[in-house]
Amino acid sequence: MRQDSMIQTERMVVRPIRPGDRDAFVRFEEASVHLHAPWQPIPPAGLDFGGLFDRALERMKHNRAARKPTDYRMIGVDESGAILGVFNLSQICWEPFCSAVAGWRVHAEWTGQGLATEGVNALLDFAFAPPPHGLGLHRVQAGIIPTNAPSIRVAHKTGFRREGYCPRYLKIAGQWQDHILFAKLADEHTFHYLEDEDSSEAASDANASPSK
Numbered sequence: 507m508r509q510d511s512m513i514q515t516e517r518m519v520v521r522p523i524r525p526g527d528r529d530a531f532v533r534f535e536e537a538s539v540h541l542h543a544p545w546q547p548i549p550p551a552g553l554d555f556g557g558l559f560d561r562a563l564e565r566m567k568h569n570r571a572a573r574k575p576t577d578y579r580m581i582g583v584d585e586s587g588a589i590l591g592v593f594n595l596s597q598i599c600w601e602p603f604c605s606a607v608a609g610w611r612v613h614a615e616w617t618g619q620g621l622a623t624e625g626v627n628a629l630l631d632f633a634f635a636p637p638p639h640g641l642g643l644h645r646v647q648a649g650i651i652p653t654n655a656p657s658i659r660v661a662h663k664t665g666f667r668r669e670g671y672c673p674r675y676l677k678i679a680g681q682w683q684d685h686i687l688f689a690k691l692a693d694e695h696t697f698h699y700l701e702d703e704d705s706s707e708a709a710s711d712a713n714a715s716p717s718k
């Protein structure tokens with residue numbers, strides 16, 4: 507399985523976090539906490555943003571050693587190294603489920619410009635592309651608070667289907683919040699940045715030229 511995947515989108519390189527991203531990650535989170543906090547359970551109790559990054563990096567290191575990773579922490583970076591968005595696959599389960607939970611958030615100064623759509627399309631390419639370029643998953647799901655209109659729009663734009671309604675699903679901002687459950691299956695996905703046969707070429711192009 508490819509652990510250093512880099513996907514070139516129109517304006518970002520979407521890739522796993524690295525140790526050198528810690529300061530940029532903390533800057534990203536601090537600048538955007540007012541946007542993210544009502545919708546996402548971050549940071550978990552007792553962790554500051556540096557601690558959150560350290561924990562995510564530790565999980566990624568564990569994944570490098572594991573044949574079947576359980577978490578994939580991706581960021582979208584511009585050519586200056588600034589983080590524009592965070593795009594995660596978590597709770598990855600393997601046979602017979604082959605499923606993951608997707609999460610996304612963008613920098614507060616960069617909303618409304620299609621960056622989440624770009625990053626989620628790249629994340630789904632990575633989730634569904636067969637190894638060694640992706641994880642080869644069968645299903646990706648995402649839960650969204652019903653009043654989070656921009657995120658619901660992102661889910662629709664990236665091809666998720668509404669599957670159901672989950673009362674009191676996740677504790678966010680101290681409250682058990684209802685969520686709409688969305689999902690997408692591999693056979694419903696159209697590749698944007700990694701093609702079926704051309705994925706190797708696309709990934710190596712991204713490695714060679716991580717520009718905007």
Ligand SMILES: CC(C)(COP(=O)(O)OP(=O)(O)OC[C@H]1O[C@@H](n2cnc3c(N)ncnc32)[C@H](O)[C@@H]1OP(=O)(O)O)[C@@H](O)C(=O)NCCC(=O)NCCS
Nearest residue numbers: 542545610611612617618619620621622623655656657659
């Ligand atoms: C949700 C979030 C990731 C969207 O990021 P983004 O880069 O602005 O998303 P995009 O620009 O790709 O798409 C947003 C879409 O929502 C639409 N939108 C924005 N506000 C809206 C509103 N109040 N009602 C309806 N649609 C709205 C935009 O017009 C756009 O759709 P369009 O392309 O058809 O015009 C960002 O707002 C964010 O980080 N929010 C906080 C964290 C969060 O909610 N994460 C998701 C948890 S499930």
